[in-house]
Amino acid sequence: xxxxxxxxxxxxxxxxxxxxxxxxxxxxxxxxxxxxxxxxxxxxxxxxxxxxxxxxxxxxxxxxxxxxxxxxxxxxxxxxxxxxxxxxxxxxxxxxxxxxxxxxxxxxxxxxxxxxxxxxxxxxxxxxxxxxxxxxxxxxxxxxxxxxxxxxxxxxxxxxxxxxxxxxxxxxxxxxxxxxxxxxxxxxxxxxxxxxxxxxxxxxxxxxxxxxxxxxxxxxxxxxxxxxxxxxxxxxxxxxxxxxxxxxxxxxxxxxxxxxxxxxxxxxxxxxxxxxxxxxxxxxxxxxxxxxxxxxxxxxxxxxxxxxxxxxxxxxxxxxxxxxxxxxxxxxxxxxxxxxxxxxxxxxx
Numbered sequence: 125x126x127x128x129x130x131x132x133x134x135x136x137x138x139x140x141x142x143x144x145x146x147x148x149x150x151x152x153x154x155x156x157x158x159x160x161x162x163x164x165x166x167x168x169x170x171x172x173x174x175x176x177x178x179x180x181x182x183x184x185x186x187x188x189x190x191x192x193x194x195x196x197x198x199x200x201x202x203x204x205x206x207x208x209x210x211x212x213x214x215x216x217x218x219x220x221x222x223x224x225x226x227x228x229x230x231x232x233x234x235x236x237x238x239x240x241x242x243x244x245x246x247x248x249x250x251x252x253x254x255x256x257x258x259x260x261x262x263x264x265x266x267x268x269x270x271x272x273x274x275x276x277x278x279x280x281x282x283x284x285x286x287x288x289x290x291x292x293x294x295x296x297x298x299x300x301x302x303x304x305x306x307x308x309x310x311x312x313x314x315x316x317x318x319x320x321x322x323x324x325x326x327x328x329x330x331x332x333x334x335x336x337x338x339x340x341x342x343x344x345x346x347x348x349x350x351x352x353x354x355x356x357x358x359x360x361x362x363x364x365x366x367x368x369x370x371x372x373x374x375x376x377x378x379x380x381x382x383x384x385x386x387x388x389x390x391x392x393x394x395x396x397x398x399x400x401x402x403x404x405x406x407x408x409x410x411x412x413x414x415x416x417x418x419x420x421x422x423x424x425x426x427x428x429x430x431x432x433x434x435x436x437x438x439x440x441x442x443x444x445x446x447x448x449x450x451x452x453x454x455x456x457x458x459x460x461x462x463x464x465x466x467x468x469x470x471x472x473x
Contacts, residue, residue, distance in 0.1 A: 151181035158183065160309040163316035172198045173312055183309035190221040190242035192251070192311060193234070196258060197224035199315050206230055212240040233258045249279040249302035251314060252286045259322050261285055264337040269377065270410045271300040289339050291317040298408060338373050350376070350454040352427040353466065357444050357452060360435060364445050372471070375453025378409055379467040383457035386420075386465045394418055402469060413471040417443045421466040430466045448472045 154164050164181060167173045173195050175181045187195075197204070204223040208230040215225055221242065228234050233254055246254075256263065262285075269287040271294055274280050283300055286292045292314055295301045306314075324330040330341045341347065351371065358368040382405065385398050399405035402418040419440045424430035434440035443449075453469040 150179070151175055153180045154183055154309075158309070160313045163312040164309060166316055167195075167199075167312050172315070173308070181308065183312075184307050186245045186305045187308055187311050188243050189240065189246050189250075190215075190219070190225065192246045192254070192306070193228055193242075194221045194224045195311060195315060196233070196254065197227050199319055200231075200258060202227040202231065210240075211236050211238050213238050215240045215242055228258070231258070245305040246311070247302065248292075248300065248304045248306055248310075249283060251306050251311065252292060252302075253279065253282040255291060255314060255318050256282045256285050259318050261289060261321075262332055262339075271298060271302075273299045274302055289321060291321055336371070336373055347380075349427055349464075350380070350456045350466075353431055353456075353468065354452050354454040356427055356431040357468065360431065360444055366445060366447060367450075369449060369452040369470070372451040372453050374409070374411055375406075375451055375469050375471060376455055377453070378406055378411060378455075379453040379469045380455030380457070381405075382418075382420075382469070383455045383465045383467040386422075386467075387457045387459045392420070392422055392465070394420065406469070406471070411471075413473060415448050415472045417446065417449065417470040419443050419466075419468040419470075423463055424466065425464070430464075434468075443468070443470055446470065 151164070151168070154161060158164070160183065164173070164183065168175065168181070202224075204227055206223075206226060208226055210226050210229050212225070212229075215222055219225070219242065225234065225240060225242070229236050234240070255261075263281045264285070269284050271283065271287075274283050279302055283292075283302060287294065287300070295304070321330065324341060325339075330339050332339050354369070354371050361368060382396065382399070382402065385396050386392055389397055391397065395401055396405065399408065403413075403416045406413060406416060419434055421430050421433060421440075424433055431444075434444060449470040450473050451471045453467075453471075455467045455469075457465050459465070
């Protein structure tokens with residue numbers, strides 16, 4: 125069927141910041157304007173990761189598998205004394221990371237094979253698998269995240285799962301670089317995010333929704349706010365005698381990226397300087413549809429306000445009450461002044 129595309133329009137804002145330069149945990153090569161400063165500072169203070177004897181941290185230095193094991197075992201606070209027998213021919217009991225490697229293998233985080241390759245660099249794909257298994261993150265097939273350079277192989281579910289829970293991200297908007305090597309700064313950030321995520325799950329801040337096959341972080345009020353707008357749209361459709369729209373997780377991810385892009389790139393338009401038209405963005409992320417539409421707005425303070433504004437605008441109302449649409453994606457982002465940018469994406473499947 126020919127793809128049908130509709131959209132309505134909506135104005136802009138600006139924010140900036142100036143970073144300072146202070147050293148993290150005394151490392152002369154890590155200042156506060158380094159992107160992983162907070163994670164490096166946190167993990168080094170907790171003695172999870174150490175600097176070198178010359179006082180530097182080496183944020184861009186690649187991490188090998190033995191180093192990663194030592195860091196992860198420390199982050200997980202695993203007991204290191206055990207009678208468990210490993211099969212690794214290249215990790216003798218005298219190896220400096222033997223106990224950590226053994227502890228992780230006993231937990232099933234590493235496979236107990238004949239070789240461990242302790243000096244081999246840790247790849248981004250391996251890192252994804254290790255963290256998903258270590259923190260027992262449930263894998264699903266809802267495809268909220270898609271990377272063009274990650275084939276449907278054994279690494280795929282681990283990479284996409286870690287990205288979906290926002291512990292990792294791509295090197296670009298649609299590429300992950302699965303065989304790229306992990307640096308000390310990157311591993312610090314990944315481990316720190318994993319620890320925070322795990323703490324939130326333990327305290328029930330993060331819960332897994334079986335119906336939608338996704339984790340929901342209740343501390344991210346911005347996401348629940350976006351979801352509420354979809355609920356209000358379905359109330360309006362019910363009033364008009366129309367079927368409710370399915371809240372679509374992959375489409376909501378795209379809508380969120382669009383709202384964040386408007387804040388980041390300082391524009392208010394259906395045509396993004398980063399992604400192009402909304403349907404181009406959907407197609408880039410592998411989202412299939414028969415017809416597609418978008419509503420955007422900014423400045424409204426609540427879900428009720430924005431849906432009311434859309435219902436008072438003929439074009440936006442037409443999208444909300446379009447009988448062809450079956451699915452809805454909702455996303456919002458806040459600028460530096462707390463102003464909300466709202467995005468609804470509609471599709472028929």
